[in-house]
Amino acid sequence: MTFEDWVRPHLGAMARLAARLAPHADRDDVVQxxxxxxxxxxxxYDAARGTPAAWLLAITADQARKAARRFRGTRAEIPDDGVAAEWDARMDVRRAMRQLTGRQRLAVDCYYFAGLSTAETAAVMDCSVGTVKxxxxxxxxxxxxxxAVTG
Incomplete structure (x- = not known):
């Protein structure tokens, strides 16, 4: 199997994780x-230590964190096209995610946004499945x- 064939099934998850961890960086650059x-x-790579997905996503998480550090301090543009309510809802989630610890954000990003299993998330985070849970x-x-919505 070629390297290209080996990584191709994981490109989508790599791109999603890169976009989540480094929102101001170019996702494709992070994946590259x-x-x-x-x-x-x-x-x-050691198959006994984890799946190809977990290994590749651990590398992606590391590269995304490096890219995010380069872009610290930049601000996202707020759209002015009549989707304010939807934007506000997304901003609330982003704001809430920023208040999680780094480890919690990584777990949420891997599990919910990149679609990894708890075992794959554990491999990316270099911890046990129980710790991920x-x-x-x-x-x-x-x-x-x-x-929480009040009112």
């Missing part, structure tokens, strides 16, 4: 950097509090 890094380190539970409780 991740693929270049994976190519250079392909001899280090606990982290996700804590994150859900925190988000529930932060997004």
């Amino acid at each position: 950097e991740s693929l270049a890094r994976a190519w250079l380190k392909r001899h280090q 606990s982290t996700l539970s804590d994150a859900r409780l925190r988000l529930r509090d932060l997004l």
